[in-house]
Amino acid sequence: MNILLVGSGGREDALAWKISQSPLLRRLVCAPGNPGIGRHAELKDIAATDAQGLAAFAREMKADLVVVGPESALAEGLADLLAASGVPCFGPTRKAAQLETSKAFAKAFLERHEIPTAGYGVYRTAAEAREALGVFKPPYVIKADGLAAGKGVAISPDRADAEAEIERMLGGRFGSAGAQLVIEEFMAGEEGSLFALCDGQRAVLLGGAQDHKRAFDGDLGPNTGGMGAYSPAPVFTPDLVRAADEQIVQPTIRAMAAEGAPYRGVLYAGLMATDDGPKVVEFNARFGDPECQVLMMRMAGDIVPLLLACARGDVSRLAPPAFKDQTVICVVLAAKGYPDSPLEGSIIRGADQDFGPDVMVFHAGTRRRPDGQLIAAGGRVLNICAQGDDIAQARERAYAAVRRIDWPGGFSRSDIGWRAMEPR
Numbered sequence: 001m002n003i004l005l006v007g008s009g010g011r012e013d014a015l016a017w018k019i020s021q022s023p024l025l026r027r028l029v030c031a032p033g034n035p036g037i038g039r040h041a042e043l044k045d046i047a048a049t050d051a052q053g054l055a056a057f058a059r060e061m062k063a064d065l066v067v068v069g070p071e072s073a074l075a076e077g078l079a080d081l082l083a084a085s086g087v088p089c090f091g092p093t094r095k096a097a098q099l100e101t102s103k104a105f106a107k108a109f110l111e112r113h114e115i116p117t118a119g120y121g122v123y124r125t126a127a128e129a130r131e132a133l134g135v136f137k138p139p140y141v142i143k144a145d146g147l148a149a150g151k152g153v154a155i156s157p158d159r160a161d162a163e164a165e166i167e168r169m170l171g172g173r174f175g176s177a178g179a180q181l182v183i184e185e186f187m188a189g190e191e192g193s194l195f196a197l198c199d200g201q202r203a204v205l206l207g208g209a210q211d212h213k214r215a216f217d218g219d220l221g222p223n224t225g226g227m228g229a230y231s232p233a234p235v236f237t238p239d240l241v242r243a244a245d246e247q248i249v250q251p252t253i254r255a256m257a258a259e260g261a262p263y264r265g266v267l268y269a270g271l272m273a274t275d276d277g278p279k280v281v282e283f284n285a286r287f288g289d290p291e292c293q294v295l296m297m298r299m300a301g302d303i304v305p306l307l308l309a310c311a312r313g314d315v316s317r318l319a320p321p322a323f324k325d326q327t328v329i330c331v332v333l334a335a336k337g338y339p340d341s342p343l344e345g346s347i348i349r350g351a352d353q354d355f356g357p358d359v360m361v362f363h364a365g366t367r368r369r370p371d372g373q374l375i376a377a378g379g380r381v382l383n384i385c386a387q388g389d390d391i392a393q394a395r396e397r398a399y400a401a402v403r404r405i406d407w408p409g410g411f412s413r414s415d416i417g418w419r420a421m422e423p424r
Helices: 010-019 051-060 071-075 078-084 103-112 126-132 159-173 239-260 291-298 302-311 391-404
Strands: 004-007 027-032 065-068 120-123 140-144 155-156 182-185 188-200 203-211 213-217 219-223 227-233 263-273 275-283 327-335 359-363 366-368 374-376 380-388
Touching: 004 010, 004 051, 010 291, 010 359, 010 380, 027 051, 027 126, 051 078, 065 302, 071 078, 078 203, 103 120, 103 182, 103 239, 120 126, 126 159, 126 182, 140 159, 140 302, 155 159, 159 182, 159 291, 188 239, 188 291, 188 302, 203 239, 203 291, 227 291, 239 263, 239 275, 263 302, 291 359, 291 380, 327 391, 359 391, 380 391
Parallel strands: 004 027, 004 065
Antiparallel strands: 120 182, 140 155, 140 182, 188 203, 188 263, 203 227, 213 219, 227 327, 263 275, 327 380, 359 380, 366 374
């Protein structure tokens, strides 16, 4: 098979690594890719947001499958263009991807179909949003409606902070993504990420992970795209997974089909385990980042038949995806200043060394200079992933690898996986 992978981050590096192991693969091309992805695939310099260029190249390379990594490509309608060309695509159409690209759409959808989530309101002006704060209780959950690279969520402890956040979001902090905002009830509980493979009519659960959104240790600092993850996550008990599948995942896929937007690809359900059962925090229309990295390392067997079954619209014959018994953890190395103003261009040494069979280093935001030096070229730059017999061993191996990388321009959290280390 000829496969085109779209994207340039750590998620796509992990997908390229996993796809490259498939005996079904003839050719793997990634657009635009990064130096890490270049270890596993040919690179093609087409931006993930250039849907027309990607669709044309998919036809040119006679792609048997296109795997879409980032939400930006889905928002540009890449899956729609590929469908018109008869090219199977792992990723939803622009209409179906609204589950991620518009939080207002997602909340209204959940409300229509009585799928458990927090109460909410949608506001276009600062005056309306400020007035609505009287309806909600602190802490206040405030979200930009559109895509904001995982940074468009604020949890404000008091009204003054919430009003300031409203002014920032509606004042242009996230551009058009902040043209309107959603205010939600705060949900108490533990959050996790559950993934399902979907063919437009049905879904097969893929597995769960837990990530760390705050920039600094102790879950402090601003929200980020994710500073680390691990899988399996103890929050996903068998009872919780069963309830989430029956009350959230399957009803969502059925309802999307009924509304004329059949959902194909991976559905990422960000869930809160509350005293009343699982509730939807948010949906993403693609693999999480860095959750994808830990899932790919845990997955046993060939991923390509799973991706192809979704793209072709029939997962009914799929055996449940198999996973290793081991725990995998991912520690994100980010550029200093992330998430607000990451410093680019600093030299990274030691990322290409052999860390042994239990450690993988996925590239998330890197570039090579003409002299071959690896440099930071983004906010989240490297993903250090390690497997172990339990969370403690996986953590030890991951942080040992982090210490072997010489990068003064970067930082990481030192407490990834802390929830799994606590007695339950």
